Amino acid sequence: MKLNYVTLALACGVLCFTGCKNEPKEADIYEEPVVEDVKIEVLSAWADAPKQRIVDWVEAVTQDGSPDYIPVKDRIAVFDNDGTLWPEQPVPNQAQYIFDYLKKEYSNKPEWKKDAVVTGVVNGDLEPLKKAGMKGLINVINKVNTARTESEFNESVKTWIDTTKSKKFNKLYTEAVYLPMLQLLDYLRDNEFKTFIVSGGGADFMRVWTEDIYGIPPYQVIGSYGELKYEVVDGIPRITKTEGELYVDDKAGKPVAIHRFIGKKPVFCGGNSDGDQAMMQYTSSSKYKSMCVILHHTDGEREFEYDTKTLSGHLETALVEAKEKNWLVVDMKNDFKQIFSFQ
Amino acid sequence: MKLNYVTLALACGVLCFTGCKNEPKEADIYEEPVVEDVKIEVLSAWADAPKQRIVDWVEAVTQDGSPDYIPVKDRIAVFDNDGTLWPEQPVPNQAQYIFDYLKKEYSNKPEWKKDAVVTGVVNGDLEPLKKAGMKGLINVINKVNTARTESEFNESVKTWIDTTKSKKFNKLYTEAVYLPMLQLLDYLRDNEFKTFIVSGGGADFMRVWTEDIYGIPPYQVIGSYGELKYEVVDGIPRITKTEGELYVDDKAGKPVAIHRFIGKKPVFCGGNSDGDQAMMQYTSSSKYKSMCVILHHTDGEREFEYDTKTLSGHLETALVEAKEKNWLVVDMKNDFKQIFSFQ
Secondary structure, three states: OOOOHHHHHHHHHHHHHHHHOOOOOHHHOOOOOOOOOOOOOOOOOEOHHHHHHHHHHHHHHHOOOOOOOOOHHHOEEEEOOEOOOEOOOOOOHHHHHHHHHHHHHHHHOHHHHHOHHHHHHHOOOOHHHHHHHHHHHHHHHHHHHOOOEHHHHHHHHHHHHHHOEEOOOOEEOOOOOOHHHHHHHHHHHHOOOEEEEEEEEEHHHHHOOHHHHHOOOHHHEEEEEEEEEEEEEOOEEEEEEEEEEEEOOOOOHHHHHHHHHHOOOOOEEEEOOHHHHHHHHHHHOOOOOOEEEEEEOEOOOOOOEOOOOOOOOOOOHHHHHHHHHOOEEEEHHHHEOOOOOOO | OOOOHHHHHHHHHHHHHHHHOOOOOHHHOOOOOOOOOOOOOOOOOEOHHHHHHHHHHHHHHHOOOOOOOOOHHHOEEEEOOEOOOEOOOOOOHHHHHHHHHHHHHHHHOHHHHHOHHHHHHHOOOOHHHHHHHHHHHHHHHHHHHOOOEHHHHHHHHHHHHHHOEEOOOOEEOOOOOOHHHHHHHHHHHHOOOEEEEEEEEEHHHHHOOHHHHHOOOHHHEEEEEEEEEEEEEOOEEEEEEEEEEEEOOOOOHHHHHHHHHHOOOOOEEEEOOHHHHHHHHHHHOOOOOOEEEEEEEEOOOOOOEEOOOOOOOOOOHHHHHHHHHOOEEEEHHHHEOOOOOOO
16 A cells, blocks of 8 residues: 555556567667656546646646745645545444444443443444534543553554455455545655645544555644543553543644644645635645645445535535635546546 | 754765875776775764764664664654753743743733733743742743734744844854754664654744754644634634643653654653653653663853753753663763854
8 A cells, every 4th residue: 555656657667668569679689778758657546637737736836946836845735534535434434443442342331321322323323423413422532532541542443444344345444545545645745745634533543554554654644632641650651541622623623733733834735525624725825836636525336425415524615615716626436537446 | 054964974074085195196096985984973072972872772773683673664753952952041042032022012012011920021020920830821921922823923933033142152042052962863864763852842932943953844843832723814814822721741741742743652762851751751661672861961161050950951850760761861061072063
């Protein structure tokens, strides 16, 4: 999953170039192969039109002497995760982790039986959770997290993510990630952008696997986060999750978290919902020529088709602002030649 | 200030090597210069003994095949700032910024006149501030920050830091930084460590100048931080500092912030006070062979001499734990051959 797509494309290109040549005549043997015509195909899973827009922007902001040149130190690219780098239907993958954890631990926790939301989740009934709203969700997250140490939590997520498959795709969640977006991450990094995740998902949940799957190290992963306690027990330092306030990294929380964690205004932003609109506005206010990309989930066959009718990934007002500000709206059905590497 | 010291040393070494040769005889002209004897002096401002300990550790954890090898992705090094990378006496430099700001704005803010702490600071009397403790300090910081936008605050810090001199050294604050520590930052980065600041100072205050002075970009600067508000005013997004809770990145707050911002346990930690003790414990609990370095301010002539008697940089319990855990205690008077580049 950490393949560098440009390197790969280059390798394939050279292979094809040499492999396609006729058998050399003896006089040709010592001639150097002519390589100037080998085109490296970047963003190969993208249709031509959106690819061209992205390439045009990257070239405009990275080529020496360009009036739109952005110094390397200011090439900050931020990406939402759920619905932008991997699917978020029928529920976000982290919600499935939480549901699975509640089911697994339910019989050991008699106090949970009094909780209608938790009992509902365990019995497959999400209505009490929906009714309880954000406060109810935070309560559930606190139940899942509280009193777990840093290493206990990481191991629990690692075991789950290494073994749990998406029902729709019958693939590990880490295999069901969007190939065009992996290519985009690589393409930006090859052009000396720093890539960050800025997601409503839990930072601790994502950091367990983002380095292997997206090539994004934990310290470039920003997400929702809760309270922690540091203490030394029997001479051993430990950090434990505690009940308390949850920072929700969504909507206006995203630009605030970008300020808090990155400390620079991005020049590129990728997202897929109204929850990403504020960080797109913020990115668009850069003094540099910026670019924003919104995925519109239009492919019910290869992935999911949704915008305004789902609990996660509501997309409505951001589409209006996209038109006003000329953000690139990606129609996944037509603009992604391939969505997953396994398809 | 962003010189890469190894590159510089290498360049000087090669220059000297070639420059010191006698004029070549004709037969020598096409001989390749013999370079294997050119020694690169790393950490040249350090005395031999502490330098050797640092180099031994870096070599043990970075050389292929070493039993203590640390993969590049886990080479996380954290540094305190005040008293570790630059001085913190007679008051931390950021406190001086705050005092200067209060003095400058005092006549425009009639409501500040009722505040004994602020009025004391403006008149050069710090006793009310000391008596008001942490709560009083947070109140003052809120007074300085509140209602300032991201760009207003950055510009104010930039103007101050670009023009204000340390009274003791008669140099800009950004010139009065510890040369041996700049060399250490470079040496670690040359060995593929990521260097982070984890300081009690304000993240927003530091991020304005750390990239130029230390080569540490804003997203690797962790510090104390306050509440923020995101809004769009007349179509323009802006982030404003607001009154509210302040996250104090000191003592137990440091390992918690490392978890929250970096998401990996460090393998190297540099500090100078009991406020850094928790992050040293946390670093020492790494599964890898780790290293902790404590600066002991012992040089009243070239810098300041203090440990237990000053408001900032109290160093007492960390020295005890340093002995138990074999952390490197740097006696600045004897272990730093040079403290500042201007001396």
